Amino acid sequence: MNQxxxxxxxxxxxxxxxxxxxxxxxxxxRLFKKKSYFLSEGQICAHEGFVLKGLFRVYHVDAKGVEQVxxxxxxxxxxxxxxxxxxxxxxxxxxxxLEDSEVLVISRKNKDLAYEHFPAIEKLFxxxxxxxxxxxxxxxxxxxxxxxxxxxxxxxxxxxDLYNRLSNRQIAAYLGISHEFLSKIRNKLAxxx
Amino acid sequence: MNQxxxxxxxxxxxxxxxxxxxxxxxxxxRLFKKKSYFLSEGQICAHEGFVLKGLFRVYHVDAKGVEQVxxxxxxxxxxxxxxxxxxxxxxxxxxxxLEDSEVLVISRKNKDLAYEHFPAIEKLFxxxxxxxxxxxxxxxxxxxxxxxxxxxxxxxxxxxDLYNRLSNRQIAAYLGISHEFLSKIRNKLAxxx
DNA sequence: GAAAAACATTGAACAAGTTCAACAAACGCA
DNA sequence: TGCGTTTGTTGAACTTGTTCAATGTTTTTC
Numbered sequence: 001m002n003q004x005x006x007x008x009x010x011x012x013x014x015x016x017x018x019x020x021x022x023x024x025x026x027x028x029x030r031l032f033k034k035k036s037y038f039l040s041e042g043q044i045c046a047h048e049g050f051v052l053k054g055l056f057r058v059y060h061v062d063a064k065g066v067e068q069v070x071x072x073x074x075x076x077x078x079x080x081x082x083x084x085x086x087x088x089x090x091x092x093x094x095x096x097x098l099e100d101s102e103v104l105v106i107s108r109k110n111k112d113l114a115y116e117h118f119p120a121i122e123k124l125f126x127x128x129x130x131x132x133x134x135x136x137x138x139x140x141x142x143x144x145x146x147x148x149x150x151x152x153x154x155x156x157x158x159x160x161d162l163y164n165r166l167s168n169r170q171i172a173a174y175l176g177i178s179h180e181f182l183s184k185i186r187n188k189l190a191x192x193x
Numbered sequence: 194m195n196q197x198x199x200x201x202x203x204x205x206x207x208x209x210x211x212x213x214x215x216x217x218x219x220x221x222x223r224l225f226k227k228k229s230y231f232l233s234e235g236q237i238c239a240h241e242g243f244v245l246k247g248l249f250r251v252y253h254v255d256a257k258g259v260e261q262v263x264x265x266x267x268x269x270x271x272x273x274x275x276x277x278x279x280x281x282x283x284x285x286x287x288x289x290x291l292e293d294s295e296v297l298v299i300s301r302k303n304k305d306l307a308y309e310h311f312p313a314i315e316k317l318f319x320x321x322x323x324x325x326x327x328x329x330x331x332x333x334x335x336x337x338x339x340x341x342x343x344x345x346x347x348x349x350x351x352x353x354d355l356y357n358r359l360s361n362r363q364i365a366a367y368l369g370i371s372h373e374f375l376s377k378i379r380n381k382l383a384x385x386x
Numbered sequence: 387g388a389a390a391a392a393c394a395t396t397g398a399a400c401a402a403g404t405t406c407a408a409c410a411a412a413c414g415c416a
Numbered sequence: 417t418g419c420g421t422t423t424g425t426t427g428a429a430c431t432t433g434t435t436c437a438a439t440g441t442t443t444t445t446c
Contacts, residue, residue, distance in 0.1 A: 068337040070334070082323050082326065082327055122312065122315045122316055126322060127279075133322055133325065133329065134276040136333065137329065140263065140332070143336060144261040145261055146255075147431095149432090167393065169393070176336070178435080181433055184395085184396080184433090186395090187395075342402090360422090362423070373404075373426085374402085374404070377403090
């Protein structure tokens with residue numbers, strides 16, 4: 001039983017050691033090289049993944065070819081296109097490894113099995129989805145009410161560890177601004193100090 | 194058993210008539226006059242509500258006093274501050290009736306009871322949260338990639354029924370723009386035709 | 387270790403959206 | 417029915433952010 005996954009689960013629900021092990025057995029480890037894709041637009045998301053090592057970006061590409069990053073997923077995060085995975089329909093997202101990564105993946109079939117056999121797993125994913133939803137609501141409000149400048153500083157404060165692992169282009173795509181403008185913000189902030 | 198609630202549930206999971214009735218018995222009907230609040234900032238969200246009649250707005254007020262609308266909830270929608278309700282912590286949202294409204298409410302205690310006794314209810318709320326999360330992701334992407342002009346037109350196309358029931362100020366607060374600018378967009382669109 | 391590719395920075399011109407102020411129209415209610 | 421409040425509109429000046437193009441820097445890759 002992987003420790004990172006065990007702690008991730010234990011943070012939300014309590015499961016017996018035996019059940020934890022059974023749940024764990026439904027996953028299989030998989031490696032992703034930097035720049036390889038966990039999921040591409042058009043594909044049906046067949047697996048949900050728990051990141052053990054590395055870093056992914058989950059993003060959308062709009063009609064003009066501009067990328068919007070929904071979130072970054074480093075160690076201890078889950079990756080999937082929920083919509084595509086749950087409803088077995090083609091995804092409109094990309095999930096790309098930004099570093100060589102290690103993931104525990106579970107198939108749709110095995111996840112249904114887990115839901116069926118372990119009510120606590122159903123609860124676990126309800127709670128996790130609620131939390132990510134609350135976080136996204138928070139981000140939505142911030143995007144509507146704060147300037148890019150403030151959002152950048154908030155990002156740095158919230159994800160200090162990610163800052164060194166991401167290019168400014170990636171951060172700009174997360175903040176919803178052009179990378180040129182982010183460069184100007186950085187310049188301005190540097191001068192202020 | 195209320196028909197609107199029955200259909201809302203049946204759309205996602207299947208429950209026996211008996212279980213549906215037992216679940217329904219955990220709710221109580223409540224009336225909200227126009228301009229009254231289902232929830233105010235600072236309060237702990239004690240109930241989750243299912244709107245039978247009327248219309249609510251769920252919004253946040255930022256440091257400058259500007260309101261951001263997270264969503265509108267007409268008939269057949271659920272209302273609550275998930276974060277406050279789940280974690281019993283003070284809310285930073287307002288949920289206000291925009292029309293005289295009728296709501297079925299369930300307390301935190303009764304909802305826990307339902308989760309405990311009916312696994313299908315746990316599943317129901319997992320699925321519903323997933324759906325609202327996917328919808329919010331979609332909206333996040335749109336806000337990052339589309340102009341206010343396009344977002345306004347999309348809003349009209351998506352919620353044609355809400356259009357007549359909301360002031361332009363409310364719609365502007367949802368789109369994340371000033372009401373003056375919305376007025377200019379409307380003017381421009383009217384001229385184009 | 388060199389060439390190619392991706393990344394970061396800067397400036398100038400432009401587009402999108404805000405703010406403030408003034409006024410007209412519609413609504414709520416006593 | 418009328419008065420006060422909220423809502424919608426418009427214009428001018430301003431701020432925030434984009435686009436494009438040029439230049440230098442760092443990373444990949446073979």
